[in-house]
Structures are given as C-alpha cells and as structure tokens.
Amino acid sequence: MNLKENLQKKLIEATEKAGLIPHSVIITSSKDEKHGDLSSSLPLSMAKAAQKPPMEIAALIIDQFEKDKNLILDIFPSPPGFINFKINPSFYQSLIPIIIDAGDSYGRSETGKGKTANVEFVSANPTGPLTIGHGRNAVLGDTISNILENHGYEVTREYYFNDAGRQMRILGQSVEARYYEILKQDVEFPEDGYQGNYIKDIAHSIMHENGENLKSGDPIFKEKAEKVIFADIEKSLRNLGIHFDQFTNEKTFYKNGEIDRFLEELKAKNLIYEKDGATWFRATDLGKEQDRVYIKSTGEPTYRVPDTAYHRDKINRGFDLIIDIFGADHADTYPDVLLALNALGLKTDHIRVLLYQFVTLLRNGEKVKMSTRKANYVTIDELVDEVGVDVVRYFFIMRGMNSHLNFDIDAAADSSDNNPVFYLQYAHARICNIIKRGEGLGMKSSTGYDITLLTHSSEIELLKSIGEFPEIMALALKILEPQDIVNYLQDLAARFHRFYVDCRVITDDENLSEARLALIKATKIVLSNGLKTLGITAPERM
RNA sequence: GCCCACAUAGCUCAGCAGGAUAGAGCGACUGCCUCCUAAGCAGUAGGCCAGAGGUUCGAAUCCUCUUGUGGGCACCA
Structure with a gap:
C-alpha cells in the first residue's frame, strides 16, 4: 500500500x-x-x-x-x-533501498498477471510507405503494449490489413499503368491511382523479373506491389523499434468461410435484407440512425463485413483485453462493428477502442494536406532519418490522444538538438557519469549508506517524485495513455537537475557521498524504467 | 443540417474523478561553469483559461448555449 x-x-x-x-x-x-x-x-x-x-x-x-x-x-x-x-522525511528516505532492490521491476505490477491482451495498431493497408499520420498510431500502440506488459499482461501486437478491397485493386492497376508507360505503350493512369514514385520502382522491378510481355490484369502487378510495399512498411516499423507478433489479413476470413458464416447468422436473426441490389445490415433495429450496406450491388462486401468477422475472431481467440488504436475518422464506424457482434450474442466489454486525433503536418508554416494516393506526404523513414527515433517516438506521445497534433517539420528539424527528450536523457547520462566517477574513487554505495543524511529540500523533492512512479504507471494502465508518464518523467528530470545544482554528489564527505550516490542510483532506475516503457533509449553518456 | 473531439502565455501544449497564488518547452530579456557533462540552474516579461449563462462554499476543470478549428455522417477504407 x-x-x-x-x-x-x-x-x-x-x-x-x-x-x-x-x-x-x-x-x-x-x-x-x-x-x-x-x-x-x-x-x-x-x-x-x-x-x-x-x-x-x-x-x-x-x-x-x-x-x-x-x-x-x-x-x-x-x-x-x-x-x-x-x-516524516524518514519515510521518503526509506524508499531508496526499496527502489534499488526492485531495480528493473520498480514501477511494474502484477495486475495483469496471467491475462492476455491483443493490441491492434497501425493496420495501414499496403498501398504506400508509412507516413507521419501512421506514426502516431504506431508509437501509441507500441507504447500502450509496453504499458500492459509492465503490468504483467501477455501482449500480442497485431497488424490487420485489407488485401481484398478496392484500394488494393487500384494499387495493382496503378502499377500496371506504370509498367505499360515504361514500355511506351499508350495507357491511361487510373483516376484514383497511386501517384508516388515507388509505384514506378515496382513496375521497373516487375519488368526485370517478369519480362515485358505481361498481360493487362495479370495478378503479379498487385501481388508484387503488396509484397514490396509491405517489406518497406516492416522496415519502417523496425526503424521505430516496433515489431509485430501477428499480421492478419482480410483474405483469411473469406477463405476460411468466416464471412459467409457471419452473414448467415445475421440473416437467421433477420438483421440483413436486400434493397437496390445491395445487402444491408438492419442497424436501425438495434437503435442506430441508419442501416448500413454490407454487400455492394457490385457483389463486393464493404469493409465493415471483414472487420466485424475479424473482431469476432479476436474475441474467439479468448483475449482478456482487446485494444484497437484508431484514428478519429473511425469514431463513427467502429460502433457498428460492436453492434453487430452484440447482435450475435458476443460480449464486447473487454474491447477498448482508443481514438487519437489527426496529425496536421506543417511545412514552411503551411498545412500540408496529406494523401498517400497523391503522393503528398512525409514518411516515417524521412522523419527518423532527420531527427532520430527517440525524438520521433517522444513527439508522438508527448501530447494527449485527444489533442490534434501539429507537426511542424521545419521546427522538428531545427530544434532537434534542443528537444525536450534530451532533457530526460541528459538527466540519465549525468547520473551515469557521476556513478562512474564515484566508482573510480572506490565508492559503491551498495550497502551501508546512511539514508538519514539526505535532508536537503532538493533531495526530499527528488525522493517524493521517485516514490510516485508506481502510481503513475498504474494510472497509465488505467487510462491506457502514455502521456502522463511523459509529463511525470519531465518533472522528475527537472527535480534531478535542480538537485544536481544544489547538492554535489561526490565530495570529501564520504558518508554523504555514498548516500547521495544511492539516491541517484534510485533515480536512474526510475528514469530508465520510464524511458524503456516509452521505447526511448536511456543513454549512458551524451 | 446531425454526431464526436478540441479551444489555456507570441508559438506548441500540460493541468480537467471541482480545491489554496494557472504550469512547462520553444521564442525574448537578465544572471550563474577555478567545482561530478552549461544538452543544466536561477530569474524577468508574457494569461478576462474562446465568449455568455448555470450548478457549487469554490469552476480552466461539471452542465447549457454561441463562435471558431479538426474529423465523421458513402454501395471509400
């Protein structure tokens, strides 16, 4: 307690x-x-x-x-x-041995021990490189997964993508058009085609590998594009320090019959009807304002159908907690998915949908309307190259999910060596340096230090802060948002820097030095555990 | 038109299970390295917490309305 x-x-x-x-x-x-x-x-x-x-x-x-x-x-x-x-200051002082003993496990809990969680995030369709917009999703999802793991959950990081729909068809057509363009054949580029240069690169490599005599509509165009782009996306994610445990695609649910079964069950409950050549979900019967199209008159299901089948699959896999990280554009659509699941008698209480507001990209002080299709974007790779992973990750979680994030690309580059993330890392590096110095003088402070010597107000303030870390971690689990950890670590670093100025650690007073070394060791543990949760490195020197 | 978010310092944003003088970073200005890393510290300036009502002993925080911004309301995903 x-x-x-x-x-x-x-x-x-x-x-x-x-x-x-x-x-x-x-x-x-x-x-x-x-x-x-x-x-x-x-x-x-x-x-x-x-x-x-x-x-x-x-x-x-x-x-x-x-x-x-x-x-x-x-x-x-x-x-x-x-x-x-x-x-009584003795209470705060007594935290030091507790924290040093706990080490890496300080701030962790067993709240989720024996429980499983599935976190679905990114889930971008492979139509182009990952952009800044996806970056917010990716970093939030990974960090939230870390938070769950800190509390004992066994987490599956999952990426879901649609590979059967319109977007991917147009992708294939775009590659095909570029292919014939290179062959100097007169073709019309699809109206909604993807215009990025990577499409041309893919067309080139298809020509190298498959020759110049491919027929229009050959599946290789789409398949190759999907493969190349996906490899690129995975590389970008690795650059962000993110790995997925599972990739799930839409096709699976067509192949294994889940989608047919899903539609039949709804039909049996009279929740599906035909109108204007399309198949509709009777959402109004379940309290919604309007019915939704499930199968278009073209015979193609809308995204809602596989999405719902996919969520049913996640429920059936038996996770104790299912988390979806979605952009604000999904605010209106995910309730339909839950609604259909409920109608089939499935419980959805353990599904938490986390919505984040969009990222607005500013370049030269102007808003850039981002579009993968129009090749108007800044990629995650470009960003990471420019400012580094730590800054990128920090940037995406330093704001609340409900805040629109203004990403000024020029400012991010300009202030890259003057960034708030360095303030945290610098505190850690300073501590490492002092510890090393202490060790050089034979000070170990592993046992026998006298905690009652720590009475300076800067010392007590620092102690109060490190004592609160478990509360902050528990809060992060409750609200499933990393931002409070960020704010907490900023405050902790500030208290450390103040302490650093007020209280010299290594002095002639050996007893005091040992006690202060113990204090900064405890501080280092908290900084390091916090940064690790955020996926940000804690450098030994800067 | 309807629905969801948001509006706090010049800029980007914290603070919002209601609590004591509203915070940080960046930018501006002033100090501080004979001493463990100045990527730091201390200080000054900068605010009718969008506006108006309401609830309360007490509101940036909760409720209503107005205005503004972003997103949604598709046989796109």
Missing part, C-alpha cells in the same frame, strides 16, 4: 470515529510548503452533508486521527478546510 492509500484509509477511520460520514477522500501533493507535503480537501467536500463548517470538521477528524510519528510529523488544518500532512 502506498503512502496516499495509507493516509486515505486512516482519514476514513478517523472520520468515522468522529461520527461523521467520509466523502470523496482525495489526497494530493501540496503545492505550497506551508500546506505540508500532502493535503486533503475532505472536510470541504463533507461540509454540506454534515451541516458543519469545514474547519470544525477538519478539527474533529484530526482529533481522531491515528498519529504515527514514524510516518507523520504533523497533521494540521488550514482554511477554508483542508487537512495537511507533514511527512
């Missing part, structure tokens, strides 16, 4: 002993020293129901509060009705 939970419990006990009913017991860190280390606004929130002034309630609770001097030096009220705690 951590400090806040402990105090929370004691507050509730004290409140009940005072004959009052506790209500929303929230404990926060005090911003101002004169309010102690931690505070609760409990009396304020109780005032109305208790029909007493908040200050009076505070006095009653404090009166009943079990004061353990080893933990709490002082507990006192302050207007308009807060209860403040002054924590």
Whole structure:
C-alpha cells in the first residue's frame, strides 16, 4: 500500500470515529510548503452533508486521527478546510533501498498477471510507405503494449490489413499503368491511382523479373506491389523499434468461410435484407440512425463485413483485453462493428477502442494536406532519418490522444538538438557519469549508506517524485495513455537537475557521498524504467 | 443540417474523478561553469483559461448555449 492509500484509509477511520460520514477522500501533493507535503480537501467536500463548517470538521477528524510519528510529523488544518500532512522525511528516505532492490521491476505490477491482451495498431493497408499520420498510431500502440506488459499482461501486437478491397485493386492497376508507360505503350493512369514514385520502382522491378510481355490484369502487378510495399512498411516499423507478433489479413476470413458464416447468422436473426441490389445490415433495429450496406450491388462486401468477422475472431481467440488504436475518422464506424457482434450474442466489454486525433503536418508554416494516393506526404523513414527515433517516438506521445497534433517539420528539424527528450536523457547520462566517477574513487554505495543524511529540500523533492512512479504507471494502465508518464518523467528530470545544482554528489564527505550516490542510483532506475516503457533509449553518456 | 473531439502565455501544449497564488518547452530579456557533462540552474516579461449563462462554499476543470478549428455522417477504407 502506498503512502496516499495509507493516509486515505486512516482519514476514513478517523472520520468515522468522529461520527461523521467520509466523502470523496482525495489526497494530493501540496503545492505550497506551508500546506505540508500532502493535503486533503475532505472536510470541504463533507461540509454540506454534515451541516458543519469545514474547519470544525477538519478539527474533529484530526482529533481522531491515528498519529504515527514514524510516518507523520504533523497533521494540521488550514482554511477554508483542508487537512495537511507533514511527512516524516524518514519515510521518503526509506524508499531508496526499496527502489534499488526492485531495480528493473520498480514501477511494474502484477495486475495483469496471467491475462492476455491483443493490441491492434497501425493496420495501414499496403498501398504506400508509412507516413507521419501512421506514426502516431504506431508509437501509441507500441507504447500502450509496453504499458500492459509492465503490468504483467501477455501482449500480442497485431497488424490487420485489407488485401481484398478496392484500394488494393487500384494499387495493382496503378502499377500496371506504370509498367505499360515504361514500355511506351499508350495507357491511361487510373483516376484514383497511386501517384508516388515507388509505384514506378515496382513496375521497373516487375519488368526485370517478369519480362515485358505481361498481360493487362495479370495478378503479379498487385501481388508484387503488396509484397514490396509491405517489406518497406516492416522496415519502417523496425526503424521505430516496433515489431509485430501477428499480421492478419482480410483474405483469411473469406477463405476460411468466416464471412459467409457471419452473414448467415445475421440473416437467421433477420438483421440483413436486400434493397437496390445491395445487402444491408438492419442497424436501425438495434437503435442506430441508419442501416448500413454490407454487400455492394457490385457483389463486393464493404469493409465493415471483414472487420466485424475479424473482431469476432479476436474475441474467439479468448483475449482478456482487446485494444484497437484508431484514428478519429473511425469514431463513427467502429460502433457498428460492436453492434453487430452484440447482435450475435458476443460480449464486447473487454474491447477498448482508443481514438487519437489527426496529425496536421506543417511545412514552411503551411498545412500540408496529406494523401498517400497523391503522393503528398512525409514518411516515417524521412522523419527518423532527420531527427532520430527517440525524438520521433517522444513527439508522438508527448501530447494527449485527444489533442490534434501539429507537426511542424521545419521546427522538428531545427530544434532537434534542443528537444525536450534530451532533457530526460541528459538527466540519465549525468547520473551515469557521476556513478562512474564515484566508482573510480572506490565508492559503491551498495550497502551501508546512511539514508538519514539526505535532508536537503532538493533531495526530499527528488525522493517524493521517485516514490510516485508506481502510481503513475498504474494510472497509465488505467487510462491506457502514455502521456502522463511523459509529463511525470519531465518533472522528475527537472527535480534531478535542480538537485544536481544544489547538492554535489561526490565530495570529501564520504558518508554523504555514498548516500547521495544511492539516491541517484534510485533515480536512474526510475528514469530508465520510464524511458524503456516509452521505447526511448536511456543513454549512458551524451 | 446531425454526431464526436478540441479551444489555456507570441508559438506548441500540460493541468480537467471541482480545491489554496494557472504550469512547462520553444521564442525574448537578465544572471550563474577555478567545482561530478552549461544538452543544466536561477530569474524577468508574457494569461478576462474562446465568449455568455448555470450548478457549487469554490469552476480552466461539471452542465447549457454561441463562435471558431479538426474529423465523421458513402454501395471509400
């Protein structure tokens, strides 16, 4: 049980002993020293129901509060009705051996032990290189997977793609058109064709490998394109430090009959009907505003059908938790998938759809409308080449998923050596350097250091911060968003840099040096574990 | 027109199970290396938290409306 939970419990006990009913017991860190280390606004929130002034309630609770001097030096009220705690520094000091003992496992938990999770992300169709837009998805998905793993989940990272639909057909046609273009034959480029140069490269390599006499409509055009582009996508993902455990494609569900079975089951429930030559899903019967087309009059199913079959497959695979990382453009469509699954009697409570807002790309101060088809994009590879993986990964998770992300490509390049991510890494590198220096002087601080020597306010502030790491990691699991970890690490690094300036670690005072070495070792563990979760390196030197 | 997000410093954004004086980075300005890495620290300037109502002891945070931005409302995915 951590400090806040402990105090929370004691507050509730004290409140009940005072004959009052506790209500929303929230404990926060005090911003101002004169309010102690931690505070609760409990009396304020109780005032109305208790029909007493908040200050009076505070006095009653404090009166009943079990004061353990080893933990709490002082507990006192302050207007308009807060209860403040002054924590015994020995509590904070005692964190050091705990953290050093825990090492890599500090901040991890067993919340998800024995449970499985499936995280579906990226899922870009292989029609072109991965762009900045996909990058946000990729990094979010991978980082969220890391967070789950930190809490004991066994995670399957999964990439799903549509290889049977219109997009891929047009891709094949685009390659074919380029192929005949190279052969100086008069062909018309498809209206919605993919215009990127990579299409020409693929056409060239087909010509080298398969000769110049291919007929129009030869499946090699699409197959080769898919293969080449997919290899490229996998390479880009590797560059980002991301690997997938499983790739699943749409075709599978046509081949194994899942899609037919799915449609038949809906039909048996009278949730499907024919109109205007198309097959419709009766979503209005299930409370939606409009019905949806499932099979077009051309005979081609819409993406909803295989997507739903795919989700059923994921459910059947028995995961305890299923996560989808989708762009905001899916906000309106994924509920239809869940709806159909529910209609078939499947539970979808364990599916969490995480929507992120779009990335706006700015170049020369102007918005660039990105389009894979029109070959108007900045690729992940270009970005990684320019600023490095760590900066790219950091950039994509430093903002909340619900914020539109403005990506100013010029600014990213200009400020690449002045980036917030270096602030974190620098703290880690500084620590490594000091530890090395200490070792050079024969200081190990592995045992026997005296933690009670750490009394400087900068030391206590740093200690408070590293003690909160497990809470932050638990929060990240709850909300499934990495951003709080980023903010936390920024704050931790700031506290370390302040400590670095205020308190010299290696001095003539050997006892103090050993104690401070232990402190920075604990800090290093937290920084390193946090950065690792984010997929960002923690360099030994910079 | 309808639905979903968002609106906070010059710029990019935190803060939002309601709490004590609204934060950070970048940019601007001022200081700090005889001392473990100055990729750092300290400080100054910069805000009617989009606007208007409401709930509350108390609102950047919750509710309603208005305005603006992004996304969706396809027999595209």
